[in-house]
């Protein structure tokens with residue numbers, strides 16, 4: 001799906017329809033209490049036995065005790081998720097209507113203006129001077145490096161600008177702006193495919209399989225918030241969504257996710273046991289998505305592991321367990337735009353272990369250092385697909401290179 005195609009005419013009807021459908025699904029298999037499984041966390045179930053006592057709810061529900069971890073290898077794990085009965089008066093909360101995504105990136109202008117003089121404006125200030133001296137070129141270079149553009153892309157841009165100034169000359173500010181805009185755009189690379197793959201596929205047996213989006217990144221970068229915002233975007237687009245709260249490290253993360261989902265009628269598969277096996281939750285979420293005929297399953301993860309080997313183990317296991325049921329459509333790496341070089345180091349590690357297909361750059365509203373967009377794309381060789389522009393529920397925008405560069409060059 002291309003978010004830029006998001007239909008401005010989307011209003012409450014599809015949202016309400018999705019919400020009602022979610023509520024109906026929740027009541028399809030009522031049980032009096034959540035299933036309880038008291039087996040120890042690391043004991044693999046006997047062949048084909050349930051993997052985890054995870055629960056599905058579209059609002060915070062009674063804690064479900066979590067069963068054992070999903071065996072990484074071994075017998076196939078069969079349907080495991082129990083559904084909680086939702087009391088009638090709670091089952092139909094008022095649903096919100098997410099804002100259309102078209103044009104959201106325009107908000108970047110005002111957010112960037114609040115967080116200081118954007119990179120493009122500072123560059124333009126130097127480039128518009130009469131007769132550029134070597135000191136001016138040094139200043140341009142320093143500005144780019146301080147904005148986290150990275151050494152390689154900075155050299156490229158300076159070289160391209162020097163050539164254009166030499167060949168064309170810069171007559172006035174307007175021309176300087178046009179040249180800078182063109183060169184910044186080339187650096188951000190409008191040719192990269194930024195489509196977010198969220199279309200269901202058909203399995204070998206002909207069955208419909210939801211698109212599965214795995215969201216990874218270190219803690220605090222905004223993963224859970226991004227999953228919640230993305231669910232809203234998808235619902236606005238008319239897709240049915242299931243959330244998987246595989247960030248089992250922080251119990252509140254599941255509550256947070258469930259709250260995001262319930263606001264737009266999207267169910268959340270979760271465990272309330274701290275430290276439950278994240279792969280078990282991810283597995284159950286995907287199975288719930290298949291069973292309910294969902295279009296997309298979004299899986300939130302913890303990313304707290306201190307070393308690369310641990311991270312590789314955990315993400316590897318989650319991936320293997322998910323792909324027993326459905327292929328991964330996207331692995332989105334969430335990065336905090338304000339963390340600069342540190343964020344790049346994280347990106348490198350996740351890029352190596354997680355097979356990242358797209359980057360979500362959050363907190364772009366909190367920095368005028370837009371250069372991180374360029375640096376991280378170069379570092380990982382994958383495009384920035386979405387950007388976070390604030391803490392509001394609809395502050396997630398599809399990344400559009402032109403709108404981004406225009407935001408940087410605002411006067």
Ligand SMILES: Nc1nc2c(ncn2[C@@H]2O[C@H](COP(=O)(O)OP(=O)(O)OP(=O)(O)O)[C@@H](O)[C@H]2O)c(=O)[nH]1
Nearest residue numbers: 219220221222223224225253362363388389390391
């Ligand atoms: N300003 C701003 N804040 C954001 C943005 N995205 C997320 N946040 C905030 O960042 C904080 C951390 O977000 P979470 O979604 O909890 O981060 P997380 O990566 O899931 O964290 P863990 O669950 O601890 O791993 C929250 O206060 C969010 O509101 C954004 O685009 N802009």
